[in-house]
Amino acid sequence: MSPCNALVVLLLCAIFSFVSASEITYDGSSLMIDGERQLILSGSIHYPRSTPQMWPSLIQKSKEGGLNAIETYVFWNAHEPSRRQYDFSGNLDLVRFIKTIQDQGLHAILRIGPYVCAEWNFGGFPVWLHNMPNITLRTNNEVFKNEMQNFTTLIVNMMKDEKLFASQGGPIILAQIENEYGNIMWEYGEDGKAYVNWCAELAQSYNIGVPWIMCQQDDAPEPMINTCNGFYCDQFSPNRKNSPKIWTENWSGWFKGWGDSYPHRPAEDLAFAVGRFFQYGGSLMNYYMYHGGTNFGHTSGGPYITTSYDYDAPLDEYGNLNQPKWGHLKELHEVLISVQKALLNGERRDIDYGNMMSATVYSYQGKSVCFLGNANSSNAFTVEFENTNYTVPAWSVTILPDCFTEAYNTAKVNSQTSIMVKKPNAADDAEEPSNLKWDWKNEDFEEIKYGTVVDSDLTTSELLDQKAVTNDTSDYLWYMTSIVVDEKDAFVGKNVTLQVNTSGHILHAFFNSKHIGSKLAQNGHYDFVFEQDVQLTLGTNQLSLLSATVGLPNYGANFDKRADGILGPVKLIDHSTNNTKDISSNEWIYKVGLQGQKLESYNPQKLNEAEWSSEGLPTNKMFVWYKTTFKTPLGEEPVVVDLLGLGKGEAWVNGKSIGPTYKAENCRTNCGEPSMRWYHIPREFLNNEENVLVLFEEIGGTPSLVNIRTITVGKVCANAFEGSTLKLSCQGGKLFSEIKFASFGETEGTCGSFRKGRCESANSLSVIEQACLGKESCSIPVTEAFLGPTGCHSEIYRLAVEAVC
Ligand SMILES: *[C@@H]1O[C@H](CO)[C@@H](O)[C@H](O)[C@H]1NC(C)=O
Numbered sequence: 001m002s003p004c005n006a007l008v009v010l011l012l013c014a015i016f017s018f019v020s021a022s023e024i025t026y027d028g029s030s031l032m033i034d035g036e037r038q039l040i041l042s043g044s045i046h047y048p049r050s051t052p053q054m055w056p057s058l059i060q061k062s063k064e065g066g067l068n069a070i071e072t073y074v075f076w077n078a079h080e081p082s083r084r085q086y087d088f089s090g091n092l093d094l095v096r097f098i099k100t101i102q103d104q105g106l107h108a109i110l111r112i113g114p115y116v117c118a119e120w121n122f123g124g125f126p127v128w129l130h131n132m133p134n135i136t137l138r139t140n141n142e143v144f145k146n147e148m149q150n151f152t153t154l155i156v157n158m159m160k161d162e163k164l165f166a167s168q169g170g171p172i173i174l175a176q177i178e179n180e181y182g183n184i185m186w187e188y189g190e191d192g193k194a195y196v197n198w199c200a201e202l203a204q205s206y207n208i209g210v211p212w213i214m215c216q217q218d219d220a221p222e223p224m225i226n227t228c229n230g231f232y233c234d235q236f237s238p239n240r241k242n243s244p245k246i247w248t249e250n251w252s253g254w255f256k257g258w259g260d261s262y263p264h265r266p267a268e269d270l271a272f273a274v275g276r277f278f279q280y281g282g283s284l285m286n287y288y289m290y291h292g293g294t295n296f297g298h299t300s301g302g303p304y305i306t307t308s309y310d311y312d313a314p315l316d317e318y319g320n321l322n323q324p325k326w327g328h329l330k331e332l333h334e335v336l337i338s339v340q341k342a343l344l345n346g347e348r349r350d351i352d353y354g355n356m357m358s359a360t361v362y363s364y365q366g367k368s369v370c371f372l373g374n375a376n377s378s379n380a381f382t383v384e385f386e387n388t389n390y391t392v393p394a395w396s397v398t399i400l401p402d403c404f405t406e407a408y409n410t411a412k413v414n415s416q417t418s419i420m421v422k423k424p425n426a427a428d429d430a431e432e433p434s435n436l437k438w439d440w441k442n443e444d445f446e447e448i449k450y451g452t453v454v455d456s457d458l459t460t461s462e463l464l465d466q467k468a469v470t471n472d473t474s475d476y477l478w479y480m481t482s483i484v485v486d487e488k489d490a491f492v493g494k495n496v497t498l499q500v501n502t503s504g505h506i507l508h509a510f511f512n513s514k515h516i517g518s519k520l521a522q523n524g525h526y527d528f529v530f531e532q533d534v535q536l537t538l539g540t541n542q543l544s545l546l547s548a549t550v551g552l553p554n555y556g557a558n559f560d561k562r563a564d565g566i567l568g569p570v571k572l573i574d575h576s577t578n579n580t581k582d583i584s585s586n587e588w589i590y591k592v593g594l595q596g597q598k599l600e601s602y603n604p605q606k607l608n609e610a611e612w613s614s615e616g617l618p619t620n621k622m623f624v625w626y627k628t629t630f631k632t633p634l635g636e637e638p639v640v641v642d643l644l645g646l647g648k649g650e651a652w653v654n655g656k657s658i659g660p661t662y663k664a665e666n667c668r669t670n671c672g673e674p675s676m677r678w679y680h681i682p683r684e685f686l687n688n689e690e691n692v693l694v695l696f697e698e699i700g701g702t703p704s705l706v707n708i709r710t711i712t713v714g715k716v717c718a719n720a721f722e723g724s725t726l727k728l729s730c731q732g733g734k735l736f737s738e739i740k741f742a743s744f745g746e747t748e749g750t751c752g753s754f755r756k757g758r759c760e761s762a763n764s765l766s767v768i769e770q771a772c773l774g775k776e777s778c779s780i781p782v783t784e785a786f787l788g789p790t791g792c793h794s795e796i797y798r799l800a801v802e803a804v805c
């Protein structure tokens with residue numbers, strides 16, 4: 001294996017991308033760049049889920065991790081929030097993002113969609129699009145096709161104008177139209193087929209000079225290349241012999257919903273999937289996600305997708321290396337790149353040993369590369385292969401670049417495990433959370449409660465889909481009506497039940513200016529029925545219902561047709577007589593959003609200090625705004641805010657939304673813990689000195705525990721097997737201060753509880769101390785020559801280290 005090879009490839013790519021146009025072609029084996037076959041190792045990074053300041057370091061860490069391409073979707077609803085009004089500023093600067101990829105000499109894969117799914121609000125479709133008359137999304141519908149073409153053309157032209165396609169000397173080597181349509185196409189019948197053909201023709205008409213792909217589209221029309229998405233794609237074959245085997249989404253982990261436990265995909269399993277894919281003729285693989293990032297603002301889809309989109313990706317939400325995953329894959333990438341010529345040009349021969357054990361030999365120009373694959377999830381197997389015995393652990397792939405020496409096994413992790421710590425904000429006097437000084441004010445809805453609203457947004461005698469009224473400008477919509485009763489009315493003075501049938505996701509009810517109850521949809525459902533007893537008084541009774549959504553759906557056939565909010569019926573029921581008043585067709589007055597949103601109570605430039613109070617800070621109170629200030633933490637480490645204690649709402653720093661908050665409890669692994677506690681504050685959002693943090697609390701919480709922290713590596717643990725080189729590093733300029741454990745021998749236990757085994761090298765601790773203490777990183781050859789003789793007469797010894805940064 002040779003890291004140098006990887007470097008040479010990247011440098012060549014860099015030179016090509018700056019100097020000249022590249023010709024991208026392909027056949028059944030691979031993509032070719034200017035006639036040369038290329039193994040593409042790509043990772044997804046979605047530009048709106050980080051900030052322009054983070055992009056260079058994210059892309060650099062991807063490159064150091066052995067990737068040669070970055071893939072992204074394009075987010076239509078973010079770019080065209082109102083029809084024909086565009087936003088490509090800040091973290092929506094697509095051109096700058098692609099140029100950042102280019103600057104580092106990597107390729108780019110542009111998945112335009114414009115439907116993206118991506119756990120993104122409404123799958124990336126603007127809500128105004130859904131509100132257009134006579135439209136049906138994602139099918140052979142003229143209104144939709146016109147809008148899709150209008151946006152797609154804008155993006156393609158933008159890329160062309162900046163010369164970003166490889167055919168123009170730019171980094172983009174592949175583009176995608178539509179997305180995962182094959183899964184749901186049958187629901188659209190003949191129109192679905194016609195639409196896919198239209199998409200293919202539209203894509204071709206742009207003449208971008210690079211191939212187009214359609215993922216999960218088994219019948220992709222020529223010359224669209226169909227590609228695979230999934231946890232494993234080794235068994236996938238494209239629908240035509242001349243299409244290469246491309247894996248557009250190898251899921252590095254999974255997204256997280258409010259109330260779900262943290263998803264985890266072990267490094268070994270991910271490496272196994274990649275190893276299998278290339279063992280069986282893969283040519284292009286993309287990690288979904290390589291960096292997941294954060295759903296800022298109200299970009300989370302869902303419903304109920306969390307603000308964190310960490311995805312257990314090789315780079316964590318904040319951009320730190322997620323170790324050992326990042327390092328374990330880096331080693332795999334280096335081996336794969338070193339043998340790419342044989343993989344892509346060679347002749348392949350598969351040998352089946354039964355029991356899910358197989359070998360694959362690629363021969364090219366007199367040299368061979370071999371894979372030993374064991375897909376049996378419970379048993380290791382020893383096979384005699386070309387006169388040598390190899391033991392291949394369960395569920396693993398071994399790569400022998402010369403068909404003899406084991407350079408890599410997907411189950412043997414030699415990279416360090418980093419244990420991240422959250423350090424108090426040393427810049428702030430308020431190291432203790434109780435020292436943060438809070439001001440607060442109530443959300444002002446007096447006129448709503450009393451039904452005296454003057455500036456309503458709409459009045460009609462129907463219950464409407466929330467989207468149709470808000471255009472997605474807010475997650476909140478008020479539905480208000482009056483119920484007039486005279487003395488002859490049988491309901492007067494009686495206890496009757498108010499029954500509201502709603503389609504999600506949260507309902508707060510006020511009757512005659514009193515809060516009478518709230519209900520949250522449970523367990524990921526949308527619909528529920530709210531019931532509460534009320535007493536009608538003679539004359540006018542005022543009912544005000546606040547409906548709130550928690551991310552619009554992003555997946556499934558016709559997902560866009562699902563209506564949200566209070567769709568009814570809304571009834572009053574007298575259970576003593578079974579008399580019912582259906583008030584669904586009353587006159588309903590609508591008001592979009594919260595007063596605080598309208599006043600921009602989160603914007604430091606618009607804060608009206610007179611409205612805020614520092615006295616009697618309320619806790620566990622609904623509809624409260626809180627604000628405080630904090631100093632910018634020193635250094636470069638990522639910054640987070642601990643929102644333990646908060647319920648549901650939203651948080652802003654210096655006027656920028658760091659996302660919705662929701663204390664949905666995670667009750668699969670850590671019962672009683674909120675499913676999300678730490679919210680990322682990108683350093684780009686911070687001022688030089690003092691910052692304003694504003695919280696909106698919808699269901700009740702306390703800000704007294706809120707505190708600002710920085711995240712860094714606190715401790716590292718590692719295992720390394722003989723013959724490898726163990727590299728250990730801290731982060732952010734911190735140095736190794738203590739080696740808590742080091743033993744080379746038959747070590748037992750796991751990180752935090754390592755124990756000496758039957759035998760060990762007497763020197764291992766002092767050798768490691770000498771090599772690492774006082775350094776930011778160190779590199780240790782795992783050999784008896786370096787660490788001293790172990791005296792173990794077995795094959796299972798390893799070096800285990802636990803060190804403190
Ligand atoms: C919508 O379609 C109907 C029936 O085809 C047609 O009468 C109406 O004019 C269309 N409305 C718009 C705004 O295009």
Ligand SMILES: *[C@@H]1O[C@H](CO)[C@@H](O)[C@H](O)[C@H]1NC(C)=O
Binds near residue numbers: 084149153154
């Ligand atoms: C998109 O639509 C607008 C009108 O709404 C039109 O001016 C513009 O030319 C269209 N763009 C394309 C590429 O068709």
Ligand SMILES: *[C@@H]1O[C@H](CO)[C@@H](O)[C@H](O)[C@H]1NC(C)=O
Binds near residue numbers: 355356
């Ligand atoms: C895994 O190996 C064991 C032992 O050889 C065998 O009994 C089992 O059937 C294998 N499992 C699969 C899925 O092949």
Ligand SMILES: *[C@@H]1O[C@H](CO)[C@@H](O)[C@H](O)[C@H]1NC(C)=O
Binds near residue numbers: 384387388389
């Ligand atoms: C491999 O192992 C088998 C079973 O232990 C043994 O019979 C064989 O001789 C070994 N082959 C080599 C090349 O060591």
Ligand SMILES: *[C@@H]1O[C@H](CO)[C@@H](O)[C@H](O)[C@H]1NC(C)=O
Binds near residue numbers: 131
């Ligand atoms: C929503 O959009 C429609 C049409 O695009 C417009 O008429 C309406 O005023 C908008 N409503 C709000 C609340 O922005």
Ligand SMILES: *[C@@H]1O[C@H](CO)[C@@H](O)[C@H](O)[C@H]1NC(C)=O
Binds near residue numbers: 495
């Ligand atoms: C109505 O219900 C309230 C509380 O549920 C109760 O206190 C009151 O006595 C009831 N009134 C009648 C007339 O049933």
Ligand SMILES: *[C@@H]1O[C@H](CO)[C@@H](O)[C@H](O)[C@H]1NC(C)=O
Binds near residue numbers: 502529568569
């Ligand atoms: C609520 O509305 C849904 C959908 O319209 C309907 O299926 C359900 O029966 C309704 N439930 C009640 C209690 O009215």
Ligand SMILES: *[C@@H]1O[C@H](CO)[C@@H](O)[C@H](O)[C@H]1NC(C)=O
Binds near residue numbers: 575577578
């Ligand atoms: C009201 O309806 C319920 C369910 O249909 C029934 O069990 C009950 O006897 C009815 N009560 C009266 C007072 O009619």
Ligand SMILES: CC(=O)N[C@H]1CO[C@H](CO)[C@@H](O)[C@@H]1O
Binds near residue numbers: 229230232233234235
């Ligand atoms: C979604 C998907 O592609 N799933 C596939 C993942 O890989 C396994 C094993 O190769 C298949 O059985 C799944 O269908």
